[in-house]
Amino acid sequence: MWGYWKPYVPVARRRAQAQQAAAKAKKAGQDMHPVVIEGRAIARTFWGQAWCDNLEAYSDFENRLPRGRAYVRNGSVIDLKIEPGKVKARVMGSSLYRIEIGIAAVPNAHWKSLAKECAGSIASLVELLQGKLSKAVMQRICQPKTGLFPAPKDIRLDCSCPDWATMCKHVAAVLYGVGARLDTQPELLFTLRQVDAGDLVTQAAELPVKAKKAPPKAKVLDEALLSDVFGIEMALPDALARETATRRARRAAAPAPQAKRPAKKKAAAVPAMESKPAKKSAAKRKDRQASPKPAPRAAKGRNKPRPV
Numbered sequence: 001m002w003g004y005w006k007p008y009v010p011v012a013r014r015r016a017q018a019q020q021a022a023a024k025a026k027k028a029g030q031d032m033h034p035v036v037i038e039g040r041a042i043a044r045t046f047w048g049q050a051w052c053d054n055l056e057a058y059s060d061f062e063n064r065l066p067r068g069r070a071y072v073r074n075g076s077v078i079d080l081k082i083e084p085g086k087v088k089a090r091v092m093g094s095s096l097y098r099i100e101i102g103i104a105a106v107p108n109a110h111w112k113s114l115a116k117e118c119a120g121s122i123a124s125l126v127e128l129l130q131g132k133l134s135k136a137v138m139q140r141i142c143q144p145k146t147g148l149f150p151a152p153k154d155i156r157l158d159c160s161c162p163d164w165a166t167m168c169k170h171v172a173a174v175l176y177g178v179g180a181r182l183d184t185q186p187e188l189l190f191t192l193r194q195v196d197a198g199d200l201v202t203q204a205a206e207l208p209v210k211a212k213k214a215p216p217k218a219k220v221l222d223e224a225l226l227s228d229v230f231g232i233e234m235a236l237p238d239a240l241a242r243e244t245a246t247r248r249a250r251r252a253a254a255p256a257p258q259a260k261r262p263a264k265k266k267a268a269a270v271p272a273m274e275s276k277p278a279k280k281s282a283a284k285r286k287d288r289q290a291s292p293k294p295a296p297r298a299a300k301g302r303n304k305p306r307p308v
Contacts, residue, residue: 087100119200
């Protein structure tokens, strides 16, 4: 009756069918990654929006993109996975369709040049090592034509639906879904274009370090002492290594200083103290010598005249 084309399915019914298909696949143990859009905006970050703007800038895609926006907003993209060089998805339309989008790898020379430019915009190497991409880096990566976004010639489209167009509404929905996915996982852009984000770290580490004023010599720890204290060998230039070796040899040849014994403290002289009885005896002897000797007393009864 309908010939080659299947009848149109209203949005509400298509949304219900998409939810049922997702639940069935999940129950069967399949790993599903649906695209969920809240509100009218498909992407909220500037890099997710930049992906969508890049698609809309190509005249090859402009006729089919509006239908794709409607499909991704109503939850028709029930599964979307981004892999190196490809996007695999399942979209609910009149039936459940399988989509595969191939993305060409970035030429090596282009990526090296881009990574070098991005290195100059890296504010913190520590954040980059933690997997955090600064806004300045993402702005450079998302620039049209010179960034990591693919051109139409880099994109290969394939959908299982009967539509003869190169880009059907199901494929357009998946391409918009990629922009929504990049909102929360911007690192997937590197995966898709088959480049290593670690090259940004390498380029940042190779940037020339600005010369700084050398600290005073008194505040610099000798490299030889550093090796002795921490038990590590420092990689030094030849001249500095020879000087360090000479210092170590001099310290090894020098006799160990003998520890000086502390001098004995002399006991403080204690003045001789005379006992109190001795002082009193001496005083008495002085008095005796100074006072005149008394006359001898006559013996009692010896000098009385005897009675006749």
